[in-house]
Amino acid sequence: MSDWKPSACILCEMMCGVEILPSEDNTIAKVKGNKNHPGSKGYVCNKAGRLAHYQNGKDRILEPLRRKADGSFETVSWDTAIAEISEKLLSIKEIYGGDKILYLTGGQGNHISGVYGSGFRAALGSIYRSSPIAQEKTGEIWVNNQMFRSTSAGAVRSDCENAEVAIYLGKNPWHTHGFHQCRKKLQKLSKDDNHKMVVIDPRRSESADIADMHLAVKNGTDAWMLAALIAILVQEDWVDHPWMAKHTVGYDHIKPLFSNIPIAEYCEQCGIEESQLRLLAQWIHQAESVGVWEDLGVQMNINSTLVSYLHRLLLTITGNFGKKGAQFISLPLVNVTNPVFRGLQRAVPKFSGENFSLPDYRTPVTGARVIGSLIPCNVVSEEILTDHPDRTRAVWINGTNVVHSYAGSRNMEQALRSAELTVLVDVAMTETAMQADYVLPAPTQYEKAEMSMLQFEFPHNIAYLRHPVFDAPETVMEESEIYVRLCEAMGVMPDDVIRAFDLALQSNEQDFLELLEKTLDQQPQLAKIMPLILYRTLGKTLPKGMAAAAGYLPFCLNLALSYPDAVKGAGHQGEGMELGWNLFKALSNSPDGTVITDEPWEASFGRLGDAEQKIHLKVPDLFPEIEALDQGFEPLTNSQFPFVLSSGERRDYSQTA
Structure with a gap:
């Protein structure tokens, strides 16, 4: 090579x-x-x-492993592993129910397994799952759903690159990046007289060094700072009443919460000068556009959900939504937390492509709220280590090292060993692998087709279905193949449909698309395993190493049917199913990444889930949290724990902040 x-x-x-x-x-x-x-x-x-x-790691797993009675591992064939695991899963489903099988996943860019894992879960009746997203992002997701009702679209974010006032909240983009060409753009913006950069961070970070304003809040006091900032805007009447009347509901419930906040006292609580906060409020009031970008510094700190609410409230009462430099709702190919197929549902009336989980429910043992279809990572061990009749009985883990990354490593070790079945799919012999009953070796991300579902850009969004760089070792197996083989062993793959799809694909694209639409209409129960069916059929027609890309066809069809103007805006041609098919071809054939949507800034209003396309300012569950701020901030340190080691900061060689 x-x-x-x-x-x-x-x-x-x-x-x-x-x-x-x-x-x-x-x-x-x-x-x-x-x-x-x-x-x-x-x-x-x-x-x-x-x-x-x-x-180039040296600790790769190259063959399936099975735990022996003495705790050591032995090599088994793939046929043996698939047969034994499928038999055990079916037994657990029959005895306890498929909802007792917990699915844990991860991987920063290793998301194609989720497409096939969802079908695998559906075949088992597994509804509970978690991922690293539930470590820090579910509070933000919950707030988005409460305010914007945007569960079927993407994340609500801010266009800080174009904002007149860009506020980085618990985020240090110079250190760890977080948007394309980050340092180049930050340097340019720091020299732009029409752009003000504000960094809210307890420490003087690299980003703070180039900012126009640095608010060095005491660690953990961001909620007091934001509440005081909103109070200034409300008490000075620096809010956009005409805009709110047109686009929001609930300000009459919000105003009393902030009308009497003692601003000076709150500033003292968070350790900043009142004059500095009033200057920021004036900047916000005078600016044509304001953006706020929150990250782990607040999301892995106290009052994190409240902070997510307050910063969105700040932006919305000042009219900063649905325009350049303000808040927007992204349009991803796949919504990671809520894969709703609205477009296909309209095109195929009987299509059953709803979320694989229930919209609002709690875990059976701890009663933890499930947000974005994810259970909190920190209750996983508690859902297993109990005699509760509805406890988790089996754990399926794909590409994540939960013993290392979840809180309470010893409890996680014990939980995985206590489950009746624990299976891990991964590339390396991790701490989690050491606790599994079966360890199934997968290719690395550079040895298979792969795509990240984290697509948050606007007004044009990019998806990158990557091609393999290397050939995978012959003894490992792609996750897509693992899940399809397990479903075949469990008898859920429809042989007649697979044969019909094969024949249609031998004919022409139009025949295949018509058959796909007809199948979804006449056999809607197959919708949830359709990616697996397409892998076995359409996948065979794709270039070498790209078979797993077939599972993305339903998502391409859905995006095109749901938002045809956005897809056409990115240059894709056709109408209806043909538009989705052309998007799929562009995505799977491009070696460099594909612009999947391009649309005007105001398109975000069309993604508001409210029937009247209104933003809901009132989130009653958080009102007591706002009122409780009057009680003051309880310090994070004491004589036993005299300093804070870390509160959400990412490293400069992994992830973003």
Whole structure:
């Protein structure tokens, strides 16, 4: 091997385009930026320099492993592993119910397994799942759903790159990046007289060094600071009444909460000068656009959900939504937390493509609220280590090291060993693998087709269905193949439908699309396993190594049917199902990434879930939390724990902040 191969950096949600120079032994020799990627355009940060570490690891698993009675592992064949695991899963489903099988997943860019894992879960009747998203993001997700009713669209974010006032809340983008060409853009914005950059962080970070204002709040007091900032806007009447009358409901419930807040006292609580906060309020009032970007510094701190609410309230009462430089609702190909198929439901009346979980429910043992279809990571062990009749009986883990990354490692070890069945699909012999009954080896992200579902850009959004850079070892198996084989062993794959699809694909695209639509209409129960069916049929017609891409066809069809103007705006042609098919072809054939949607800023209003397209300012569940701020801030440290080691800061070589 000597040719550079296009791919992506997998170490944060941006998935910047890179080119990889492979060496002869299937390792990464060099990495550089890919100028053809539509977002990063050749820019890479320091993270890309670490990619070889993840491909060239020495602790890979290359064959299926089964735990022996003495706790050691033995090698078994794939046929044996599939047969034994499927038999055990069916037994647990029959005795206890499929809802007693918990699904845990992870992987920063390793998301294609989720497409097939969802079908696998549906076949088992498994409804409970979790992922690292539930460590920090579910509070934000819940607030978005309460205010914007946007569960079927994407995340609510801010266009800080174009905002006149950009506020980074618990985020240090200079250090860990977080948007394409980050440092280049930050340097340019810091010199722009029409752009004000505000950093809210207890420490003077690298981003604070180039900011126009640094609010060095005491760690954990962000809620007091935001409440005081909103109070200034409300008490000075620096809110956009005409805009709110047109686009929101509930301000009459919000105003009393902030009308009597003692601003000076709250500023003292969070350790900042009142004059500084009043200056920021004036900037916000005078600006044409304001954006706020929150991250782990507040999301993994106290009052995190309240902070998510307050910052959105701040932006919304000042009219900063649905325009350049303000809040927007992204339009991803796949909604990670709520895969609703609205477009296909309209096109195919009997189609049953609703979320694989219930919309509002709690876990059976701890009663923890399930948000975005995810249970809190910190209750996973409690849902297992109990004699409760509805406790979790089996745990399926895909590409995540829960013993290492979840709180309470010893409890997680005990929980995984206590379950009647624990299966891990991963590339390495991790701490979690050591507790599993079966360990199934998968390819690395650079040895298979793969795509991140974290697509949050606006007004044009990018998806990157990456092609394999290396051939995978012959003894490992892609997650898509694992899930399909298990479903075949459990007898849930419809042989007649697979034969019919094969015949239609031998004819022409139109016949295949018509048959797919007819099948979804006449056999709607197959919707949830359709990615697995497409893998066995359409996947065979795709280029080498790209069979797993077939599972994304329903999502392409749904996006095109739901938002045809957005898809056409990105240059894709056709109407109805044909538009979705053309989007799928563009996505699966592009080696560098694809712009999947392009639309005007005001399109975000069309994604509001309220029937009248209104933003709901009133979130009653959080009103007591706002009122409780009057009781003051309880310090995070004491004589036993004299300092805070970390509160949500990411490292500069992994993830974003």
